[in-house]
Amino acid sequence: xxxxxxxxxxxxxxxxxxxxxxxxxxxxxxxxxxxxxxxxxxxxxxxxxxxxxxxxxxxxxxxxxxxxxxxxxxxxxxxxxxxxxxxxxxxxxxxxxxxxxxxxxxxxxxxxxxxxxxxxxxxxxxxxxxxxxxxxxxxxxxxxxxxxxxxxxxxxxxxxxxxxxxxxxxxxxxxxxxxxxxxxxxxxxxxxxxxxxxxxxxxxxxxxxxxxxxxxxxxxxxxxxxxxxxxxxxxxxxxxxxxxxxxxxxxxxxxxxxxxxxxxxxxxxxxxxxxx
Ligand code: KIV
Numbered sequence: 001x002x003x004x005x006x007x008x009x010x011x012x013x014x015x016x017x018x019x020x021x022x023x024x025x026x027x028x029x030x031x032x033x034x035x036x037x038x039x040x041x042x043x044x045x046x047x048x049x050x051x052x053x054x055x056x057x058x059x060x061x062x063x064x065x066x067x068x069x070x071x072x073x074x075x076x077x078x079x080x081x082x083x084x085x086x087x088x089x090x091x092x093x094x095x096x097x098x099x100x101x102x103x104x105x106x107x108x109x110x111x112x113x114x115x116x117x118x119x120x121x122x123x124x125x126x127x128x129x130x131x132x133x134x135x136x137x138x139x140x141x142x143x144x145x146x147x148x149x150x151x152x153x154x155x156x157x158x159x160x161x162x163x164x165x166x167x168x169x170x171x172x173x174x175x176x177x178x179x180x181x182x183x184x185x186x187x188x189x190x191x192x193x194x195x196x197x198x199x200x201x202x203x204x205x206x207x208x209x210x211x212x213x214x215x216x217x218x219x220x221x222x223x224x225x226x227x228x229x230x231x232x233x234x235x236x237x238x239x240x241x242x243x244x245x246x247x248x249x250x251x252x253x254x255x256x257x258x259x260x261x262x263x264x265x266x267x268x269x270x271x272x273x274x275x276x
Pocket of ligand 1: 043047183204214215216217
C-alpha cells in the first residue's frame with residue numbers, strides 16, 4: 001500500500017472515492033489501524049477524554065499532543081498522520097500557531113495539523129499553508145468551544161447558522177486548508193457544503209454525504225462507555241472482551257490454573273540440586 005498524502009485526499013475528492021480516518025493515541029493501536037488500511041490517522045485532542053479522563057478537551061497541552069503524536073507516528077506507515085492543535089496553541093496569534101504547528105511536525109511526527117474554527121483562524125491557516133504545513137480545518141461542533149456552546153450540541157440548525165457554516169467552509173478552503181472536518185451538523189447541510197467546496201469534507205455526525213468519515217477509535221471499538229454519541233456505530237465490543245479477559249485472569253490466578261508449563265521457564269535439575 002502507498003503512503004497517503006494530502007494529494008491522496010485531493011484525488012479522492014476528484015474521483016468520488018470515500019476517505020476514512022480514525023483517531024489513535026498510542027503506538028500499538030496506530031499500528032493496528034494503519035495495517036488495516038485507513039487513509040488517515042488523527043491524533044485527536046479527544047485524547048483528553050479518552051486517554052487522560054478529562055471532561056473535555058480544554059486542558060490538553062502541546063506536550064500531551066507531542067508525546068502521543070510521536071508514539072502514533074512510530075506505529076504509522078501508510079496513513080496520513082494528522083495531529084490536533086490543542087486549545088490556545090493557535091488562537092492567540094499567527095506566530096503562536098506557526099511555532100506550535102512546527103513543533104507538532106518536528107517533535108510530534110505530524111504530516112499535517114488540525115485546528116478548530118472558521119473565519120477567525122483563516123490568517124493562521126494561510127500562514128501555516130504558506131510555510132508548508134498542511135492544515136485540516138474543523139467546523140460545526142468544535143469541542144474546544146464547548147463552554148461557549150453550552151454543551152455538546154448539533155450545530156448550524158437555523159438559516160443564519162447554516163449560511164455561516166457554508167461561508168466558513170468556503171473561507172477555510174480559500175485560506176488553504178486541504179480538508180475540513182464537519183462535526184455534528186445536519187446531514188443535508190453537510191451534503192450542500194460538500195458540493196460547494198473542492199476540498200474533501202470529513203464527517204463525524206454529519207451524514208453519509210461527506211467525502212469521508214472520521215470516528216474516535218475507542219468509540220467505534222466499544223471501549224469508551226462514559227458517553228456514546230448518536231453518531232457512533234460500535235463495530236466491536238472490545239470493552240466487554242477486555243472486562244471478560246480480566247475476570248478470567250483473576251479467576252485462573254486465584255485457582256492456580258495460570259501460569260501452566262506452557263508459560264513457564266525451565267532450569268537444569270542439577271542447578272536446583274546445588275542450591276539446596
Ligand atoms: O479530537 C478528535 O478526536 C476530533 C475528531 C472527533 C474529529 O477532533
